[in-house]
Amino acid sequence: xxxxxxxxxxxxxxxxxxxxxxxxxxxxxxxxxxxxxxxxxxxxxxxxxxxxxxxxxxxxxxxxxxxxxxxxxxxxxxxxx
Amino acid sequence: xxxxxxxxxxxxxxxxxxxxxxxxxxxxxxxxxxxxxxxxxxxxxxxxxxxxxxxxxxxxxxxxxxxxxxxxxxxxxxxxx
Numbered sequence: 377x378x379x380x381x382x383x384x385x386x387x388x389x390x391x392x393x394x395x396x397x398x399x400x401x402x403x404x405x406x407x408x409x410x411x412x413x414x415x416x417x418x419x420x421x422x423x424x425x426x427x428x429x430x431x432x433x434x435x436x437x438x439x440x441x442x443x444x445x446x447x448x449x450x451x452x453x454x455x456x457x
Numbered sequence: 458x459x460x461x462x463x464x465x466x467x468x469x470x471x472x473x474x475x476x477x478x479x480x481x482x483x484x485x486x487x488x489x490x491x492x493x494x495x496x497x498x499x500x501x502x503x504x505x506x507x508x509x510x511x512x513x514x515x516x517x518x519x520x521x522x523x524x525x526x527x528x529x530x531x532x533x534x535x536x537x538x
Contacts (some may be wrong), residue, residue, distance in 0.1 A: 383499050412503035418464050422493040
């Protein structure tokens, strides 16, 4: 069994209203030192398979098709045995 | 300026309906090898400050107070200069 970690983030040029809202909330709690916040997804998958390279390719396919909206999001995949 | 990366995940014993939904969708796309999916948040913050240790402590405070619901979620913080 392999464990895949997928980080899905908005592309830099895409506005992040959720990040803005979190930043404003942090400012209202007094954390003025926070200048920018971006919120993304952290997805962990347990995937059957021993060939980590093969699992990584498959998970990239899954991210491309479902886990990320590749029009506005980018993703990274890390697999551990 | 420091960059903090906060990973917020549901605690292991907490049910993850979103993860279940993603798993079922992946199965419907033919990815039967996926046995379990957990969906969390990946939050990136730009924080003013040069003392990375101090920034890390502050971001942990922010996570405790706002970024995570510590009743059902756990978080990790990593800060880079």
